Amino acid sequence: MLTVYSSDHRLHHGVELKDGAISASFEKPERAETVLARVKTVGLGDIIAPRSYEHSDYVGAHSERYVEFLANAWSEWTATGRTSQALPLVWPIRGLPSTEVPQFIDGKLGFFSMDAGSPINEGTWEAVCSSANSALTGVDRLSSGMRGVFALCRPPGHHAGREYTGGYCYLNNAAIAAQRCIQQGAKRVAVLDIDFHHGNGTQDIFYDRSDVLFVSIHGDPAVCYPYFSGHADERGMGQGEGFNLNLPLPKGTAMAEFEAALFDASATIARYKADALIVSLGVDTFEGDPISHFRLRSPDYLRIGEMIEGLGVPTLFVMEGGYMVDEIGLNAVNVLLGFEGRT
Ligand SMILES: NCCCCCC(=O)NO
Ligand SMILES: [Zn+2]
Numbered sequence: 644m645l646t647v648y649s650s651d652h653r654l655h656h657g658v659e660l661k662d663g664a665i666s667a668s669f670e671k672p673e674r675a676e677t678v679l680a681r682v683k684t685v686g687l688g689d690i691i692a693p694r695s696y697e698h699s700d701y702v703g704a705h706s707e708r709y710v711e712f713l714a715n716a717w718s719e720w721t722a723t724g725r726t727s728q729a730l731p732l733v734w735p736i737r738g739l740p741s742t743e744v745p746q747f748i749d750g751k752l753g754f755f756s757m758d759a760g761s762p763i764n765e766g767t768w769e770a771v772c773s774s775a776n777s778a779l780t781g782v783d784r785l786s787s788g789m790r791g792v793f794a795l796c797r798p799p800g801h802h803a804g805r806e807y808t809g810g811y812c813y814l815n816n817a818a819i820a821a822q823r824c825i826q827q828g829a830k831r832v833a834v835l836d837i838d839f840h841h842g843n844g845t846q847d848i849f850y851d852r853s854d855v856l857f858v859s860i861h862g863d864p865a866v867c868y869p870y871f872s873g874h875a876d877e878r879g880m881g882q883g884e885g886f887n888l889n890l891p892l893p894k895g896t897a898m899a900e901f902e903a904a905l906f907d908a909s910a911t912i913a914r915y916k917a918d919a920l921i922v923s924l925g926v927d928t929f930e931g932d933p934i935s936h937f938r939l940r941s942p943d944y945l946r947i948g949e950m951i952e953g954l955g956v957p958t959l960f961v962m963e964g965g966y967m968v969d970e971i972g973l974n975a976v977n978v979l980l981g982f983e984g985r986t
Pocket of ligand 2: 838839840925927963964965
């Protein structure tokens with residue numbers, strides 16, 4: 644299987660607000676390096692760098708003004724004399740009447756984010772573009788007739804909505820890939836999100852559309868991040884009604900329950916008859932993950948890959964979460980090996 648990877652991800656080192664203190668982010672460069680090392684160790688296949696794309700290739704999944712905000716945020720922040728990481732401090736929540744985009748960068752940061760989980764620093768935008776470009780390059784290779792391609796994306800993307808950052812995400816790599824498939828003529832694209840956390844951003848982007856089916860298996864938002872999306876009654880709206888399937892599972896879920904949910908997800912995707920499948924591949928479902936609450940074990944990821952292959956659809960795997968750095972490579976690549984029947 645071909646892997647698309649850019650070392651430009653190393654330009655982004657985030658911080659995060661956790662338990663009331665600022666600390667180095669769990670979303671660290673070593674994550675992608677460990678997965679890359681495992682890809683090489685197992686001889687998964689060729690590894691290529693992404694092609695470059697235009698900012699306009701991100702629009703469709705995202706709004707133009709959001710992409711422009713991301714591209715200019717660091718320069719606007721540093722123009723105020725600050726060299727620290729740019730973080731939002733105020734958000735346009737229920738009861739605040741203005742719907743205008745503020746002119747000052749501190750207001751823009753809050754307008755275009757859902758939480759303080761996506762800090763912006765000097766190298767962030769370049770890293771974010773390299774991550775989205777890896778997903779786009781993966782689609783272009785898939786379209787050339789490949790059965791499966793792996794976009795080793797970092798930073799991740801599935802919490803990024805049409806106009807907001809969040810949860811370590813900036814551009815929604817999986818959504819940008821799905822949109823590219825549609826632009827290249829696909830009539831129906833399925834996105835399967837198997838990360839521990841609900842892909843609220845991907846849901847947001849396609850919620851009113853029937854040409855992209857979104858299916859997510861994740862920790863119950865009543866007790867798990869992102870808390871405010873991912874319930875089973877969120878089924879899409881307008882033309883998208885019935886093309887959004889959330890399968891929330893309780894904390895402590897192990898493979899038996901996860902596999903049953905994946906079986907249901909697969910049945911829905913099979914009925915949809917997708918021309919292409921984008922998998923948001925998070926492995927923070929692993930039992931040792933420091934910020935998540937499922938109990939999958941490394942061999943389980945082989946089975947997950949097998950089940951995804953059973954859908955018989957050209958598939959782009961897009962790396963999302965996974966924070967147990969020692970095992971992230973083993974677990975992510977096990978999905979890809981399972982997909983290839985190398986179990
Ligand atoms: N900082 C709060 C938790 C962020 C979750 C990131 C993730 O793995 N999403 O899939
Ligand atoms: Zn996650």
